[in-house]
Amino acid sequence: MDERISLAHGDGGELAHQLIQEVFVQAFGNQQEARLDSACIELTSTNIAVSTDSFVVKPLFFPGGNIGKLAIAGTVNDLAVSGAVPKYLTASFIIEEGLLISDLQTIVNSMAEEAKKAGVIIVSGDTKVVDRGSCDGLYINTTGIGIFAEKNPLNPENIEAGDSIIVSGTIGDHGIAILSARGELGIATDIESDCQSLNEMIYEVLEHSSQVRIMRDPTRGGLATTLVEICEDFNVSMEITETSLPVRREVEGACDILGYEPVYLANEGKVIIIVAKEDADKVLAVLRKFSFGEKATIIGQVTGRDKGILLLKTPLGNTRRLNRLSGMLLPRIC
């Protein structure tokens, strides 16, 4: 097999056939599980969740993961936070002419590994090759199907004053890891991306509490943007406490230098859970059983319905309103 991807790998002909056989079918399993056209699936329920995401992260490899691992975990998490059990994924690749086939292979193998860990099957795929200069190495789309055993276990319409807001761990790790890997920080950090499939942990949370109102993964736009969206979508107001936010010291340091706020940095392995106050400790206990949930903590509470405002209580005891991310240029973060 050629060392680098050529245009002929994308024309649907002989070389394309070889690439699919030798890289994709090899990694994603036998023809039955990984047919590269329409796949036929028998589901166990007619209630499903569907989610799609294209990944354009730069660079392709970063501390804690690569674009392939991210593409699996990202879509698995989108399904899991919607209350569904992720089952099937499609994977579609836009590859730049000149990409090292060994790099593609590493990335595809990471996908296979993360899919196995998350218990999802890659059922259908697609490969396109674009000429040199027409993409930045590799973009991956994953689209996932999750199953609801019976009905959706989440009840966002029940959000009420007093509900606890929980985050499953430190915020901003992914954002700083990516900026650091790009050499844009001007400083060296040891921060790794938190990129991680959370479905197993989330499933266990839902087994232990029937009072989870809503869950979200705070990716692009960070914790603050995600909470603002919940506030607006469901007309609820919230207050979070700055001193309670779990932030690694290195992330805080990088933010100080760059003028960023950790609440706006992307996360790829964290979940926000809004749950009835009486179940909050139960949920925390479940999260903390997982190594990547050790730092789970209550960061605030719902203060009422109908205003749709997110407030941050500062260390000085003042409060200020948080809005959506705006004007901070953090492109290609996922």
Place this chain on the structure above:
Amino acid sequence: MDERISLAHGDGGELAHQLIQEVFVQAFGNQQEARLDSACIELTSTNIAVSTDSFVVKPLFFPGGNIGKLAIAGTVNDLAVSGAVPKYLTASFIIEEGLLISDLQTIVNSMAEEAKKAGVIIVSGDTKVVDRGSCDGLYINTTGIGIFAEKNPLNPENIEAGDSIIVSGTIGDHGIAILSARGELGIATDIESDCQSLNEMIYEVLEHSSQVRIMRDPTRGGLATTLVEICEDFNVSMEITETSLPVRREVEGACDILGYEPVYLANEGKVIIIVAKEDADKVLAVLRKFSFGEKATIIGQVTGRDKGILLLKTPLGNTRRLNRLSGMLLPRIC
């Protein structure tokens, strides 16, 4: 709204929110139908087909369509030829900084229109913005879910000697339309892409014949590559007759000049149907009821099982073997 896409349209914050509301939700319908995260769907069957495709066609606009129409029709057709009824699509956009928002709007509106025509609902979406020079205007991924009423109506394992091979119309139109739109032909042509959702037509074919063995849409790699794949996948041999192939005069002319063979050119609105000989006329009659099926014709037959070879009978009465597309560089055709 700004005239061109900026990086801030992709950061998950305020401008991204506006873009989604003003372009995507506007075109794809209300929030209920077009939530831009996980979508919850209730299916009517547990037997489904799933197909994914990323579209990187160059240029974005071409005679007969644009990348948006193509992205809908392409995935609709992939599902339809697998015997499923296409129902739900996801749409994911990778947009280059600097793209005219009006162009994006035109493309997204084409998608909405083609989705409506095909009877599919766009249920989930995603938008990423990459910096100038990191993609070629716009790439779109669509992933589709189709439903099998009971079981898959196709029986490729029943393919046998004597079965008819039908193509639903002229071949090579899309390939030549794209090359022409790129100005790569050095000649002017009036050829339009055949880009078209075929699900309604295919559905009617299946209603009239229970002896359809297999269907495929001959996109990248063209008619010949698609037939070779069927030959190899199911160990059957076929013979097609060159003089019976429906080819527009202008396509033939362009092929003569460029040294291309129409059997290797991409199609985006054609279906190949392999059906028991006794049902062939019935299938032809159904196809010809549709304006885009008028030129449907029998182009050859299955000659036996087990060799996996595709032969072309030339006008002189000789036969030559056709292989997969190889060595003809036709990138970014879909």
